[in-house]
Amino acid sequence: MQPPYHRLEEFVPLTQHELTIARGWLSDRRQLARGHCIRREGDPVHGVFFLLEGWVGSSLILRGGKRQIAKIHLPGDMLGFPSLSLSKAVETLEAVTDITFCTIPNLMIGRMFENAPRLSVAMFLSSQLERVALMQNLSWVGAASAMERVTTFLLDLHDRLQAAHLVKDAGFDFPLTQVQVGELLGLTPVHVNRTFRRLDETGYIERERGHMIIKDAASLRRLTAGFVPDKAGHAAWDRLGQPS
Amino acid sequence: MQPPYHRLEEFVPLTQHELTIARGWLSDRRQLARGHCIRREGDPVHGVFFLLEGWVGSSLILRGGKRQIAKIHLPGDMLGFPSLSLSKAVETLEAVTDITFCTIPNLMIGRMFENAPRLSVAMFLSSQLERVALMQNLSWVGAASAMERVTTFLLDLHDRLQAAHLVKDAGFDFPLTQVQVGELLGLTPVHVNRTFRRLDETGYIERERGHMIIKDAASLRRLTAGFVPDKAGHAAWDRLGQPS
DNA sequence: CGGGCTATTGAAGTTGATCAATAACGGTGG
DNA sequence: CCACCGTTATTGATCAACTTCAATAGCCCG
Secondary structure (H helix, E strand, C coil): CCCCCCCCCCCCCCCHHHHHHHHCCCCCCEEECCCEEEECCCCCCEEEEEEEECCCEEEEECCCCEEEEEEEEEECCCCCEEEEEEEECCCCCEEECCCEEEEEHHHHHHHHHCCCHHHHHHHHHHHHHHHHHHHHHHHHHHHHHHHHHHHHHHHHHHHHHHHHCEECCCCECCCCCCCHHHHHCCHHHHHHHHHHHHHHCCCEEEECCCCCECCCHHHHHHCCCCCCCCCHHHHHHHCCCCHH | CCCCCCCCCCCCCCEEEEEEEHHHHCEEEECCCCCCEEECCCCCEEEEEEEEEEEEEECCCCCCCCCEEEEEEECCECCCCHHHEEEECCCEEECCCEEEEEEEEEEHHHHHHHHCHHHHHHHHHHHHHHHHHHHHHHHHHHHHHHHHHHHHHHHHHHHHHHHHHCCCCCEEEEECHHHHHHHHHCHHHHHHHHHHHHHHHHCCCCCCCCCCEHHHHHHHHHCCCCCCCCCCCCHHHHCCCCCC
């Protein structure tokens, strides 16, 4: 199966040289069952991870035991970059479904910066995109109602799944528990449930056994908290003077 | 005055070559009065910014007009990186105090990646640190009480100001309005006020005319929501194989 | 078949929001 | 230097969104 390079190629197509490097990551391919952790808060930082199949939640744990999921990662995402700057990992990376992923050791990242400046810029820009996503999540959690948070999340998820070719007829697998959605959006599972129910009573969505269908995306979008900004794509590349 | 390079040198000291590059940024030095914007949401992305003096808030605006401040930036911070990946800026960068800053045009960033891999890695790691800070802010806003949010924020601010040599005897200038603190922490200004008052009635802090003193940091820290993770510092550099 | 997690629903409780009014401050122009 | 005005801070009273508590039902897995 073709590895999901769509996130890496958002800004510029990879050259043969870069594809070779990216294929090098795939050597150490691993599987993990739902509920298990790629790594936990406090673990040493051995590298970053490339998610090939399945969903992963990256979360922080607060004093008091509450957990905040910072992001739900989908196939093609690179995981664990933030902790590269820390002495120990902050984020727990937990498999939401069964997953396949690769570990990219620290040294490979260092070498990439020396030998593959274009790929480095791609990763750099990708990281900035993640920062934007995080800022948006923060803004929803900090300033939007429960209904706005849920609808915004569902539509964003839908768009990202679409980019990963995982949507069929506005429907997609939805393996998250309501507890997890709550931890992502800063709501209690009970309230997530009520919000979901209101949405499918109204006919905006349809849920069943780990699957979700967006019945009326246009109306749903009117309930959201804000806009998803346009990615620059290749324009970002041009802007930087098309680094070689 | 020595430019505040402490953020850039968190991971590795700059070489002469890199210092030359960094000094190049300073050519286009500008001032802005409190309340004015370096740039607004929706503006074209001409470059990123290096903050020399003063405080800047970076914020997103939601449908409905509510504003979420993602971060309060202090001298030495690089601003505006996330929008490099977008066709238009998402973040509004507003001066909280009178400020001095430099604009670093996009092309200079691109050239840096080609000619100064070490500096690029430093910026890359710095960006990851920003992601961590953002994840933490998200976790406070999503899962902590008002009191926890406020105390965590104050202590974090204190630590960052200290790194910028802007703290004297546990006291520091505090130019933020309570409205702004509210927008940062996802609270109403009224509630920020009540929380502050409770803190200084109890003797944890002291406030007056744009100044704040942390009277009892140790006790205050017991009220916070979580821990500030250790930065890797030079260890991050070693980990990556000391890129040259 | 049994046990544990997940979803669902109802009732009651709280934190923090909203509304509203006043006071204090800071900057401006006369 | 002072009067004025808009912004900010403060405080009280009320309200509501969401939480907490609790109980039941459904599902998945071994």
